[in-house]
Amino acid sequence: MRAVRIHEFGGPEVLKLDDIERPVPAPDEVLVKVYASGINPVDWVMRNGAMRSFLTLPLTLGCDAAGIVEEIGSQVTSFQPGDAVYGVANFFSNGTYAEYCAAKATQFAPKPKGLSFTQAAGVPLAALTAWTGLFEYGKLRAGQRVLIQGASGGVGSFAVQFAKAKGAYVIGTASAQNLAYLTQIGADEVMDYTSQNVADLVHEMDVVLEASPLRDNKERLKAVRLLKEGGILVSVNTDLPFSDEVTEALSAKQARGELAANQPQREWLEEIAQLIDEGRVQVWVSQVFPLEEVAQAHRQSESWHVRGKLVLEVVNQAQAL
Numbered sequence: 456m457r458a459v460r461i462h463e464f465g466g467p468e469v470l471k472l473d474d475i476e477r478p479v480p481a482p483d484e485v486l487v488k489v490y491a492s493g494i495n496p497v498d499w500v501m502r503n504g505a506m507r508s509f510l511t512l513p514l515t516l517g518c519d520a521a522g523i524v525e526e527i528g529s530q531v532t533s534f535q536p537g538d539a540v541y542g543v544a545n546f547f548s549n550g551t552y553a554e555y556c557a558a559k560a561t562q563f564a565p566k567p568k569g570l571s572f573t574q575a576a577g578v579p580l581a582a583l584t585a586w587t588g589l590f591e592y593g594k595l596r597a598g599q600r601v602l603i604q605g606a607s608g609g610v611g612s613f614a615v616q617f618a619k620a621k622g623a624y625v626i627g628t629a630s631a632q633n634l635a636y637l638t639q640i641g642a643d644e645v646m647d648y649t650s651q652n653v654a655d656l657v658h659e660m661d662v663v664l665e666a667s668p669l670r671d672n673k674e675r676l677k678a679v680r681l682l683k684e685g686g687i688l689v690s691v692n693t694d695l696p697f698s699d700e701v702t703e704a705l706s707a708k709q710a711r712g713e714l715a716a717n718q719p720q721r722e723w724l725e726e727i728a729q730l731i732d733e734g735r736v737q738v739w740v741s742q743v744f745p746l747e748e749v750a751q752a753h754r755q756s757e758s759w760h761v762r763g764k765l766v767l768e769v770v771n772q773a774q775a776l
């Protein structure tokens with residue numbers, strides 16, 4: 456099968472299109488024929504070698520997949536060959552930039568019916584991260600106020616829509632060119648973090664979700680000031696611990712700080728698929744690349760200014776339908 460692998464860590468030039476054996480699913484895994492794979496920043500973070508101590512080379516990159524179940528492991532009862540699915544690969548293992556991917560069946564769910572494989576591939580990791588951050592760590596409930604930083608990106612776009620779908624009041628930050636987009640996906644208020652002082656304009660938030668790539672504890676201190684007493688600051692940037700200053704500021708207002716690593720849960724993927732099929736959540740794919748152009752897709756993602764998602768088509772969409 457064709458697979459994009461790295462044999463060494465480095466820039467986009469280390470991405471190689473190889474011809475390798477298909478993986479064999481373990482008893483608790485499904486083998487998915489991958490039609491499309493989403494691009495996530497963690498893909499190029501792995502490629503660069505920042506997580507090298509967890510990785511074995513050569514490695515097939517890619518977290519997100521949408522495709523068709525080809526085979527099931529001996530213990531799998533939740534899927535049958537031929538099912539259309541979407542989900543995430545086993546983390547730190549061979550991934551989805553390939554014609555086939557073997558991964559735990561519990562990390563997949565039926566694909567949203569109204570989406571193409573290409574659109575569905577843009578959902579899993581970003582949506583699960585938004586869901587984990589808002590609801591598992593942020594405990595967001597109907598009627599609460601949430602500020603979403605980085606609201607136009609992959610994680611942020613889903614976070615805005617999930618929070619609205621659950622009945623929260625949503626304020627989103629983005630660059631000027633993305634403010635109309637935030638309104639279109641349902642944000643109640645939008646702010647340009649490049650020209651407006653968000654810290655002066657926003658108060659009494661129940662939850663602040665740091666879904667921007669900015670890793671800066673001074674910015675987090677400002678976010679704590681926006682929280683109401685007992686509020687929750689959730690960051691998806693788990694690689695930057697909260698500084699002592701941030702922790703002290705949080706405890707001074709009986710607030711909590713949470714670092715939210717995404718959790719791949721089938722029930723959440725099912726609930727997300729339902730929201731999409733009900734038309735309450737849109738999937739914005741800003742660019743689609745064929746597998747051969749993966750290096751270009753990585754360069755684009757590394758700009759940190761992608762609206763919604765970038766997707767790699769492993770199988771040409773016209774052939775997939």
Ligand SMILES: NC(=O)c1ccc[n+]([C@@H]2O[C@H](COP(=O)([O-])OP(=O)(O)OC[C@H]3O[C@@H](n4cnc5c(N)ncnc54)[C@H](OP(=O)(O)O)[C@@H]3O)[C@@H](O)[C@H]2O)c1
Nearest residue numbers: 584605607608609610629630633667668691715716717760
């Ligand atoms: N914990 C986890 O499991 C997990 C999983 C996935 C991602 N993440 C992390 O979540 C963050 C977002 O990921 P993503 O996939 O959504 O990335 P993305 O699609 O590239 O989106 C990033 C967004 O951040 C905004 N942004 C860029 N620079 C900014 C700055 N200096 N200040 C504020 N906002 C800025 C951009 O908005 P504009 O273009 O409008 O400026 C962009 O839309 C990343 O740090 C990523 O590492 C964590």
